[in-house]
Each structure stands twice: as structure tokens, then as C-alpha cells.
Amino acid sequence: MNRWFAKLTCLLLLVAALPLAAQDLASYEKRVSVKTLPNGLTVVLWRRPEAPVFSFFTLVDAGSAQDPLHATGLAHMMEHMAFKGTPDIGTKDYAAEKPALQKVEQTYAAYEAERIKRVNQDPQKLAQLKNAWEQAIKDADKYVVQNQFGEIVESHGGVGVNAFTNYDETAYMYSMPSNMIELWAALESDRLMHPVMREFYKERNVVMEERRMRTDSQPTGRLVEQFLGTAFMANPYHRPTIGYAADLQSFSASDAAEFFQRYYVPSNMVIGLVGDLDPAQVLPIVEKYFGQLATTSKPEELFTDEPAQNSVREVTLHDPSQPFYLEGYHRPSYLAPDDAVYDAISDILSNGRTSRLYRSMVRDKKIAAFAAGFTGFPGIKYGHLFAFYGVPLPGHTNEEMQKAVHEEIDKLKTQDVSDEELQMFKTRTKADLIRGLASNEGLAQQLATYQTRYGDWRELFRYLDRVDKVTKADIRRVSNQAFAETNRTVGIIQTQTASSHPAPAASKGAEQQ
Amino acid sequence: MSRRVNATLSCHPERRRRCAAGVEGPAVLTRSHFLSVLFCFLLLFTAFSPAQIKPWNQIQPPALPAFKPQEPIRVQLSNGMVIFLQEDHELPLIDATARIRGGSISEPANKTGLTDLYGEVWRTGGTKTKTGDQMDDFLEARAAKIETDNQSDSTTISLNCLKGDFDAVFEMFLDLLHHPEFRPDKLELAQEQMYTEISRRNDNVDSIVHRESRIIAYGKNNPYARVAEYATVAAVTREDLLNWHQQYVYPNNIIFGITGDFDAKAMEAKLHQAFDSWQKGPEAKAPDIKFTEPKPGLYFVRKGDVNQSSIDMLDLGIERSNPDYFVVTVMNEMFGGSFSSRLFNHLRSGKGLAYSVGGGVGSGWDHPGVTNIQMQTKSASTVEGIQGLDEEIDGLLNNAATPEELKRAKDDILNSFIFQFDTPEKVLREKMAYEFYHYPLDFLERYRSEVEKVTAEDVSRVARKYVHKDRMAVLVVGNDTEFDKPLSTLGPMQELDITIPPPPASMMQQGPGGQ
Incomplete structure (x- = not known):
């Protein structure tokens, strides 16, 4: 055993010199072209001529944290609407459709005004207004060519057509054969300039179904919504990205259009492009099409920082499902100087079978099927959480999860991690970076993300310098800072028999329309 | 900057089925997958247009440059082992997999879960001279992986x-x-993990649907549908794992693929040296499995804590070697496989009834896949949803593909064909699958030319041949207190009891949970 470890330490010294270090950045820089158009849109292009295909990743620096107060879920709704087409795509006759859509908005505004009246609501008038709105929708629907945007992309060889919204950002992505680059530029610039809010109110119902699937009908979905609502009070991370059911049933296409105009501006977007693309040919095409986007100033940051927490908070979900333990501690945003230290803590606690939580809770104590500590919850852009969770084995309890997690936290606070643990973190981070270079999709996402978050894609590599500087003392210091009792929020699922559990009240009724 | 936690929402749910030719993924949820999904939730104004900007439909894409993917080198050793070597010098990495014949369909029914345990404990149980934990230390220090x-x-x-x-x-x-040593402490650990999985299997709709739909489609005793229980997991011993290894792990049952930054000649020599002297063993025999049509009807699983129903219309599908397979992929693309498929257009965008909707005739490499046409809709539109799917199936049987639909479905497949082989690793995996299932090595090229030939008549013919409305079983998982109408209005209904059988008394002495 001793010999084994001696050998191990020796080998550790050898691998410290991995093939990829930040100084190799120069060799990758040659493959990358960065272009910021006069209107403020930035494109980062990485030439990877392995096969005649490419992937893109458009990052809009606005997520659900930017949802207006009355309209949670709006950033995500806008993401759905970006697939509904433009004046050229998705319509049989836009000239006739446009006024029909305006009518939908007018009738909806009238209906909403009556619907939200606190006093003196007139039921008969409400029914009439609802009818008028529904009729207007029927009239507008006549012009729709359904899902034509996605159809054009897919029938021209597009794969992985998708988009996502999280607290920090909204993103669009797919891959195409490289001969489709101009078509891609035409389609993507068109939807970033002229999205048409057709079929909005039916799509709202689709999103309601998404909410039921991900949040209402899943135990961990139910828990996390309540947990974040408790851990955050001022910072918009306390609201669900998918939106509250009541907001999803009230916001309008006009609200979405307003959100779009404010946040989908060139200076607030970055496009990562990776694949068999010659920058000399492609950048002029990009400039030609995306240069059409009007220059608009970057949206103002409207934001409240979370005040310091001064007491333990707790959420207990009495649920028919099996027990589950979650706890989180506030930490500063990704721009904090200690960002890489949090990554080190997460890695040492959770990465693989050598990790501390696996070894203590799964292997040795045999109380958990799985346990981990992770950062970036539920976003990174603003102050967020470093969280821990544990899945108890049958017969074991949430209390045991909590006790075991706290023992590990105490260890981090009072004893240095080992040299081997710290080195594993650094080695794995480098290797993961290399592995991440193997896919067009992944690389496009990384480039757009680092360019947006740091103003320079090179930070993808320079991050390794910050990782190299993390010390054992840093880990102890940060653990003591972050993992304080008064900075803790706990969320648990406590098992209750199904018969005594009421059906979820939220969003169970029929939709409008 | 850390990798983000799964607090993202996408516009498209993950599809349950792949339509085009490709490598078949694991047929069952593995334990690690189960644990990861467990925590996976949440989570204009242009002034003017200069002349050179073309609207999308006036752009003439140039021809795609000819692309000949690099083929792996195939070597067969005298002991029967087949090796594929695929150089890829882009990054300083090497990746290798040995696939060994024999899996869960060959395990005894009273030990269902044996191969799950084997697949875990083979690695965690270590070797004769190194414990699994020592292997972990050695590998993680190099950011390397060996997994089973x-x-x-x-x-x-x-x-x-x-x-x-x-x-x-x-x-x-x-x-x-x-x-391999299959150390008993790691077997026990893996069993505990499986008990956890069993105890939680009714918590989420997805895991209920995944399990029950296979039971309905294949029949509960079919090896493709069998479910591990406390008793069958507890029945597995270390001897069983050693015996399994003894029975199956021989070079003549193995296909070995390796890709990465190496010189193929030098690597081949290395592999010869490593494997040439390994003696042949008994051939792994695939079990003879009988497939019978599911019993048609309406099956209901009551779940009180949800506000959305999952609806799955089920039948036996086809084998990929079926000459109709190519037409079926075109039909699936048109019917339920793409952004502008009929199911997506009508039930999601048109009626706003579902976020997740899709499906088609399933296919397996060497056995019938599961045909599954599914959607998830709010409890209060459950019956409406079933009727909606019904109408779409009628439409598929009665309304031939329009020329536009047919072209679009074929274009979807043909224009994205390059993505079947755009990395050396994909080409390698594809060839390994053909070798494993005894398919012609040019199957992918054939696939392309066959898809090109498909006509609207072909689509109608295979729809009538493989989609039988009256033979389908309908599985509904949901909260019937909120349904729009009782399910029984649609016909006789059978409620399924999914209560988890408790652990046998003998097991309660020392587990689960070591109490």
C-alpha cells in the first residue's frame, strides 16, 4: 500500500506537465478569428476543417433574471417564439396577417384588463371579450405556415435544432453542412431582426405543459422551485425560469416583443461559429447579413444584489416520493477572484469515485446512493449558491445526509486538502479542456460563453492559469467564508403517503383559450 | 467558470427515439443515468436592405465538397477477436472500447439485475492485485478513465x-x-444502489413510463422487459459475477475498437502482442426469444401527485434488417420525428396540447423495437389528447404523404446525412455496430440510396403494414381526479398495480439499508 502511494506521488509529478497549458494558447489562436461588427455584434469563428460541417451557438446575454416583475417566464417564452418565423417565413400572406395579429393583441389587452379587475368585474363582458380575442386568434391562424422555420433548417440538413433559456442567458444552436453557411446567415439574422409573434397564445399553453412536466409533476422540480424561492429574496434567482403559472397565463405577445426589443440587440449578443469555415469567405457573409441588425445601445442592468443572509432557512416538502436532501450557501458571482477556488472545492468533493463525498457517504458510511457538492446554482452571473445534495439509501434519512455533509464541510474548514487531491483537480481541469475541443457544438458554446462573460474567448485557456494558482490555503479560507450556518438554506423532501397528498394546486386548471 | 447545473430549459424535449441509422444506445437506464436524471429538472428595425442580401429562398447553396470519411482498419485475430483501429490526430487522446457478447437478455429471470451488477462491480471490484479504489486513485491522477x-x-x-x-x-x-476480482464489498455497495433505484422507481412519471411501456409492448416475461426487484438483486452472488465473466469474456466474443492519436501500425502491433495468445472460448449464444403482439386495450397507472398525463400508444416494431426499414424511417420523420412533423405541427403548435409529443415505428438491430406514439398533456385534456393521437394515426393510415411532406422528410434525412459520419469516432462506432449485429459494412451507404427511392405509396404501404390502430395498447399515467372525462368512456380499461414488491423477509435481516 505504501509503495503504491509512493509510486503514485512520483507519477503525479510527471503528469503535472500535461501537453496543454495556457502557453499553448498561441497555437489555438491561429485558428480563431474574432470580428465585432459596427453594430456591436461579436462573432468568434474557430476553423476546424475535419469535415464539411459547422455548428453555431448564439448567446443572448439575457435570461430569466431579466424577466419583468409581472411576467416571469418571459425570456423563455421569447425563446419559443424565435421559432415561429418572420415576415418571410411561416406565413401565407404577411400583409394580411400583420393586422390580424395586431387585432389579437388589441382584443387580448381588452380581455386582460377586464380579467384582472379586482372589483366590479363584469362576467358577461368578460365572456364577450374572451370570445372576441379567441375569434381574432382564429382569424390570424389562417395565415400560419406551421413551424416553417424549423422545417427549412432541417430540410437543408440542420441537426440538433434547439435553444435554451436559463437564469443568465438565452441561446440558439444547431449544426449544418458547411455549404449552407449563407442560408444559415440569412435565416438566423432574419429571426434576430424580425421575429413575428404568431401563435403566441397557443405556444403559451405549450410552455404551460413544459412547466407541468419539469416542475409540477416532478418531486425535485417541486422542491427546487421552493428552495430557490427561499434561498434568494432580492436577487431574481428566486423566481423560476419557466415562470409562475399565473404569469404564464397572463403575459402577452406585446410583452414578449418588448423584451425582444430591449435585450436582443447586437451589442448584447455573441455568436460562436465552429467548423469547416474559411474566415476570409465566411466573415464577409456574416457581416453582410448580421450587419443589418440596427445599432441599439446595450440594455441597462436592472438588478438587485442579494443582501447577506443572517439566519438558517429551511424548506420541507411533504411529498409522496422518496427522501432527498439539498442545502446551499451563497457565494459571489463568477467574476469573484475566488471563482476557481469554488471549482476546486466542487471537484474535490464530487468528481468521480475518488471524491470526498463519494468516499465518505457512499463507500464508507453507506448511507447515500449519491452525494455531491456543486457550484453555479442556479446561475453564475450574479451572486449564487454553492450547493450540496444527497440521495439517501433505503432506510437512511435526510438527517444523516446533513450530518455527513457537515462533517465534510468541517474537514475543509479545519484541515488542508492533500497535495494529491489538489493536483487531481488541476490535471482533470486541463484534460477536460482538451476533451472539450473535440466537438463543434461544444466549442461553439464555449467560445460564445467566454467571449460574453469575460469579453475575450481566450479566457477559456487563461482559466487554467487561475486554476494553477489555487492553493490549499485558498480552499480552507473560502470554505470558512462560505459555509457558515447563517448562510445556509436547506431543502428536503420528506416522504408522505400518496393518499394524504393533495394534488398540486398550481396550474392544474384548464388554460385560457 | 464552472460548468452550469441543469437549470436550463430547452425548446425541444429530448426525443425518445432516434429515427435515422445510428448506433443503438443502451436499452436500459443504467444506474448512473438514473442518478443523474434524478437531479435533472430545473432546473427591429432595419432601415433598409442593400441589394446583396438575399431572402432565404433565393440562396443557392453550392454543392457540398466531396467528403470521404476515413475508414477504420479492420483486423481479425486468429482467436476470433475483431479489432478496428481509427487514427485521429486532432487531439492528444486515445479512446478504446471492447464490446463483449452477452447481456441482460441472457441473465436468469430470478436474478434479473445480474448484468447491471456485473457491469458495475467488474470495475469497482478491482483486479486480483489492485482494489477498485486503488485503480480510482491511479486513473484520476491522470484524468483517465477505465469503465465497464x-x-x-x-x-x-x-x-x-x-x-x-x-x-x-x-x-x-x-x-x-x-x-477481475469482484470484491464482495463492492457487490454489496452496488446492490444497495440498485435497491435505492427500485425504491424510487415510481417517483417520476418518466421512469414509470419507460418500464411499463416495455412490459406492455414485449410482455412482462420477455427478457427485454424484465424488471429487477429487491429479491432478484439480492439473489445475485459474487459467484454469479465470476461465472458470467468465465462464460462470456473470450476473444471470439469481442469486438474491440480504438481511436485517437496513435500510429495504426504501431498500435496494431501492440494489440497483437496483448491479445494474440488469448485462447478462444465457447461462443456466446443469444437466447431464443419469442415476440408476441401486445394485448390491445387501455392501461392506466394512477399517480396522484402530477397534473399532467403521459400517453403512450404501443405496439411491437420491426427489425432494422427488415427491407422496409428505410421507408419506415422516412415515415417516422414525416409523422413524428421532426420539427415540422404532423404530430408536432398538429398537437403541439396547432392545438397547444403538449410540449413533448412524437414517435413512430420502432426498430432494433436484431429484435423488434417498440412502436411508441406518445405525448404529455395536462390532466384536464387527457381524453382529448388520446383522441388527438387517434386521429393522427387515422390520418397516417388514410392520408398519403403529400409531395411536400415526402420531400421534406427525405431532405431532412439526406441533407443531414453527413452527420452520420462527420467524425472518425462516429465512423468507428458505426462499423463496430455492423460487425456486432452481422450487418453489411456498407449498410450506411445503402441506407442513403434506399431513402432516395422512397415514394408516397411506399409510405402508405408501410403505415398500413406496421401501424395497427386496433392492435395498439394505450398506456396512460396520470391523475384521474382531474381528467376531462373518465378513461372508461374510451373503452374497457385495466388499472395497473405498480406497487413495488417489498424485499423478501430473509433480506430484511441485513438489508436493504443495512438495518
């Missing part, structure tokens, strides 16, 4: 490392291949 896994028809052992570490990691890989 299991599927319905095979098990795998794989490695992934930086090329400079290859010799050391490969030596450990061979040690684990030839001298």
Missing part, C-alpha cells in the same frame, strides 16, 4: 486517456479484462 458497463445484449469495458498515459492505462485495462 452493460446493455441488453452485451457488456463493455472501455478506456479513455491522454496519449502519453496510454501504456500504463492499457496495462491496467488488460489486468481488469483478464483478472
Whole structure:
């Protein structure tokens, strides 16, 4: 055993010199072209001529944290609407459709005004207004060519057509054969300039179904919504990205259009492009099409920082499902100087079978099927959480999860991690970076993300310098800072028999329309 | 900057089925997958247009440059082992997998879960000279992986490392291949994990649907549908794992693929040296499985804590070797496989009834797949949803593909064809699958030319041949207190009891949970 470890330490010294270090950045820089158009849109292009295909990743620096107060879920709704087409795509006759859509908005505004009246609501008038709105929708629907945007992309060889919204950002992505680059530029610039809010109110119902699937009908979905609502009070991370059911049933296409105009501006977007693309040919095409986007100033940051927490908070979900333990501690945003230290803590606690939580809770104590500590919850852009969770084995309890997690936290606070643990973190981070270079999709996402978050894609590599500087003392210091009792929020699922559990009240009724 | 936690929402749910030819993924949810999904929730104004900007439909894309993917080198050793070598010098990495015939469909019914345990404990139980924990320390220090896994028809052992570490990691890989120890403490640990999985299997709709739909489509005693229980997991012993290894792990049952930054000639020599002297063993025999049509009807699972129903219309599908397979993929694309498929257009965008909707006739490499046409809709539109799917199936049987629909479905497949082989690794995996299932090695090229030939008449013909409305079983998982109408208005209904059988008394002495 001793010999084994001696050998191990020796080998550790050898691998410290991995093939990829930040100084190799120069060799990758040659493959990358960065272009910021006069209107403020930035494109980062990485030439990877392995096969005649490419992937893109458009990052809009606005997520659900930017949802207006009355309209949670709006950033995500806008993401759905970006697939509904433009004046050229998705319509049989836009000239006739446009006024029909305006009518939908007018009738909806009238209906909403009556619907939200606190006093003196007139039921008969409400029914009439609802009818008028529904009729207007029927009239507008006549012009729709359904899902034509996605159809054009897919029938021209597009794969992985998708988009996502999280607290920090909204993103669009797919891959195409490289001969489709101009078509891609035409389609993507068109939807970033002229999205048409057709079929909005039916799509709202689709999103309601998404909410039921991900949040209402899943135990961990139910828990996390309540947990974040408790851990955050001022910072918009306390609201669900998918939106509250009541907001999803009230916001309008006009609200979405307003959100779009404010946040989908060139200076607030970055496009990562990776694949068999010659920058000399492609950048002029990009400039030609995306240069059409009007220059608009970057949206103002409207934001409240979370005040310091001064007491333990707790959420207990009495649920028919099996027990589950979650706890989180506030930490500063990704721009904090200690960002890489949090990554080190997460890695040492959770990465693989050598990790501390696996070894203590799964292997040795045999109380958990799985346990981990992770950062970036539920976003990174603003102050967020470093969280821990544990899945108890049958017969074991949430209390045991909590006790075991706290023992590990105490260890981090009072004893240095080992040299081997710290080195594993650094080695794995480098290797993961290399592995991440193997896919067009992944690389496009990384480039757009680092360019947006740091103003320079090179930070993808320079991050390794910050990782190299993390010390054992840093880990102890940060653990003591972050993992304080008064900075803790706990969320648990406590098992209750199904018969005594009421059906979820939220969003169970029929939709409008 | 850390990798983000799964607090993202996408516009498209993950599809349950792949339509085009490709490597079949593991047929069952593995334990690690289960644990990861468990925590997976939440989570204009242009002034004017200069002349050179073209609207999308006036752009003439140039021809795609000719692209001949690099083919892996195939070598067969005298002991029967088939090796594929695929050089890829882009990054300093090496990745290898040995796929071994024999999987869960060959395990005894009273030990269902045996290969799940084998696939885990083979690695965690270590070798004769190194514990699994020691292997973990050695590998993690190099950011390298050696892992074992299991599927319905095979098990795998794989490695992934930086090329400079290859010799050391490969030596450990061979040690684990030839001298696994299956230490009892790791078997116990893996069993505890499976008990956890069993105890939680009714918590989420997805896991209920995944399990029950296979039971309905294949029948509960069919090896493709069998479910591990406390008793069957507890019945597995270390002897069973050793015997399994003894019975199946021989070179003549193995297909070995390796890709990465190496010289193929030098690597081939290395592999000859590693494997040439390994003696042949008994051939792995695939079990003879009888497939019968599901019993048609309406099956209901009551779940009180949800506000959305999952609806799955089920039948037996086809084998991929069926000459109709190519037409079926076009039909699926048109019907339920794409952004502008009929199901997506009508039930999601048109009626706003669902976020997740899709499906088609399923296919397996060497056995019938499961035909599954599914959607998830709010409890209060459950019956409306079933009727909606019904109408779409009628439409599929009665309304031929329009020329536009047919063109679009074929274009979807043909224009994205390059993505079937745009990385050396994909080409390697594809060839390994053909070798494993005894398919012609040019299957992918054939696939393309066959899809090109498909006509609207073909689509109608296969729809009538493989989609039988009256033979389908309908599975509904939901909260019937909120349904729009009782399910019984649609016909006789059978409620399924999904209560988890408790652990046998004998097991309660020491587990689960070690109480």
C-alpha cells in the first residue's frame, strides 16, 4: 500500500506537465478569428476543417433574471417564439396577417384588463371579450405556415435544432453542412431582426405543459422551485425560469416583443461559429447579413444584489416520493477572484469515485446512493449558491445526509486538502479542456460563453492559469467564508403517503383559450 | 467558470427515439443515468436592405465538397477477436472500447439485475492485485478513465486517456479484462444502489413510463422487459459475477475498437502482442426469444401527485434488417420525428396540447423495437389528447404523404446525412455496430440510396403494414381526479398495480439499508 502511494506521488509529478497549458494558447489562436461588427455584434469563428460541417451557438446575454416583475417566464417564452418565423417565413400572406395579429393583441389587452379587475368585474363582458380575442386568434391562424422555420433548417440538413433559456442567458444552436453557411446567415439574422409573434397564445399553453412536466409533476422540480424561492429574496434567482403559472397565463405577445426589443440587440449578443469555415469567405457573409441588425445601445442592468443572509432557512416538502436532501450557501458571482477556488472545492468533493463525498457517504458510511457538492446554482452571473445534495439509501434519512455533509464541510474548514487531491483537480481541469475541443457544438458554446462573460474567448485557456494558482490555503479560507450556518438554506423532501397528498394546486386548471 | 447545473430549459424535449441509422444506445437506464436524471429538472428595425442580401429562398447553396470519411482498419485475430483501429490526430487522446457478447437478455429471470451488477462491480471490484479504489486513485491522477458497463445484449469495458498515459492505462485495462476480482464489498455497495433505484422507481412519471411501456409492448416475461426487484438483486452472488465473466469474456466474443492519436501500425502491433495468445472460448449464444403482439386495450397507472398525463400508444416494431426499414424511417420523420412533423405541427403548435409529443415505428438491430406514439398533456385534456393521437394515426393510415411532406422528410434525412459520419469516432462506432449485429459494412451507404427511392405509396404501404390502430395498447399515467372525462368512456380499461414488491423477509435481516 505504501509503495503504491509512493509510486503514485512520483507519477503525479510527471503528469503535472500535461501537453496543454495556457502557453499553448498561441497555437489555438491561429485558428480563431474574432470580428465585432459596427453594430456591436461579436462573432468568434474557430476553423476546424475535419469535415464539411459547422455548428453555431448564439448567446443572448439575457435570461430569466431579466424577466419583468409581472411576467416571469418571459425570456423563455421569447425563446419559443424565435421559432415561429418572420415576415418571410411561416406565413401565407404577411400583409394580411400583420393586422390580424395586431387585432389579437388589441382584443387580448381588452380581455386582460377586464380579467384582472379586482372589483366590479363584469362576467358577461368578460365572456364577450374572451370570445372576441379567441375569434381574432382564429382569424390570424389562417395565415400560419406551421413551424416553417424549423422545417427549412432541417430540410437543408440542420441537426440538433434547439435553444435554451436559463437564469443568465438565452441561446440558439444547431449544426449544418458547411455549404449552407449563407442560408444559415440569412435565416438566423432574419429571426434576430424580425421575429413575428404568431401563435403566441397557443405556444403559451405549450410552455404551460413544459412547466407541468419539469416542475409540477416532478418531486425535485417541486422542491427546487421552493428552495430557490427561499434561498434568494432580492436577487431574481428566486423566481423560476419557466415562470409562475399565473404569469404564464397572463403575459402577452406585446410583452414578449418588448423584451425582444430591449435585450436582443447586437451589442448584447455573441455568436460562436465552429467548423469547416474559411474566415476570409465566411466573415464577409456574416457581416453582410448580421450587419443589418440596427445599432441599439446595450440594455441597462436592472438588478438587485442579494443582501447577506443572517439566519438558517429551511424548506420541507411533504411529498409522496422518496427522501432527498439539498442545502446551499451563497457565494459571489463568477467574476469573484475566488471563482476557481469554488471549482476546486466542487471537484474535490464530487468528481468521480475518488471524491470526498463519494468516499465518505457512499463507500464508507453507506448511507447515500449519491452525494455531491456543486457550484453555479442556479446561475453564475450574479451572486449564487454553492450547493450540496444527497440521495439517501433505503432506510437512511435526510438527517444523516446533513450530518455527513457537515462533517465534510468541517474537514475543509479545519484541515488542508492533500497535495494529491489538489493536483487531481488541476490535471482533470486541463484534460477536460482538451476533451472539450473535440466537438463543434461544444466549442461553439464555449467560445460564445467566454467571449460574453469575460469579453475575450481566450479566457477559456487563461482559466487554467487561475486554476494553477489555487492553493490549499485558498480552499480552507473560502470554505470558512462560505459555509457558515447563517448562510445556509436547506431543502428536503420528506416522504408522505400518496393518499394524504393533495394534488398540486398550481396550474392544474384548464388554460385560457 | 464552472460548468452550469441543469437549470436550463430547452425548446425541444429530448426525443425518445432516434429515427435515422445510428448506433443503438443502451436499452436500459443504467444506474448512473438514473442518478443523474434524478437531479435533472430545473432546473427591429432595419432601415433598409442593400441589394446583396438575399431572402432565404433565393440562396443557392453550392454543392457540398466531396467528403470521404476515413475508414477504420479492420483486423481479425486468429482467436476470433475483431479489432478496428481509427487514427485521429486532432487531439492528444486515445479512446478504446471492447464490446463483449452477452447481456441482460441472457441473465436468469430470478436474478434479473445480474448484468447491471456485473457491469458495475467488474470495475469497482478491482483486479486480483489492485482494489477498485486503488485503480480510482491511479486513473484520476491522470484524468483517465477505465469503465465497464452493460446493455441488453452485451457488456463493455472501455478506456479513455491522454496519449502519453496510454501504456500504463492499457496495462491496467488488460489486468481488469483478464483478472477481475469482484470484491464482495463492492457487490454489496452496488446492490444497495440498485435497491435505492427500485425504491424510487415510481417517483417520476418518466421512469414509470419507460418500464411499463416495455412490459406492455414485449410482455412482462420477455427478457427485454424484465424488471429487477429487491429479491432478484439480492439473489445475485459474487459467484454469479465470476461465472458470467468465465462464460462470456473470450476473444471470439469481442469486438474491440480504438481511436485517437496513435500510429495504426504501431498500435496494431501492440494489440497483437496483448491479445494474440488469448485462447478462444465457447461462443456466446443469444437466447431464443419469442415476440408476441401486445394485448390491445387501455392501461392506466394512477399517480396522484402530477397534473399532467403521459400517453403512450404501443405496439411491437420491426427489425432494422427488415427491407422496409428505410421507408419506415422516412415515415417516422414525416409523422413524428421532426420539427415540422404532423404530430408536432398538429398537437403541439396547432392545438397547444403538449410540449413533448412524437414517435413512430420502432426498430432494433436484431429484435423488434417498440412502436411508441406518445405525448404529455395536462390532466384536464387527457381524453382529448388520446383522441388527438387517434386521429393522427387515422390520418397516417388514410392520408398519403403529400409531395411536400415526402420531400421534406427525405431532405431532412439526406441533407443531414453527413452527420452520420462527420467524425472518425462516429465512423468507428458505426462499423463496430455492423460487425456486432452481422450487418453489411456498407449498410450506411445503402441506407442513403434506399431513402432516395422512397415514394408516397411506399409510405402508405408501410403505415398500413406496421401501424395497427386496433392492435395498439394505450398506456396512460396520470391523475384521474382531474381528467376531462373518465378513461372508461374510451373503452374497457385495466388499472395497473405498480406497487413495488417489498424485499423478501430473509433480506430484511441485513438489508436493504443495512438495518
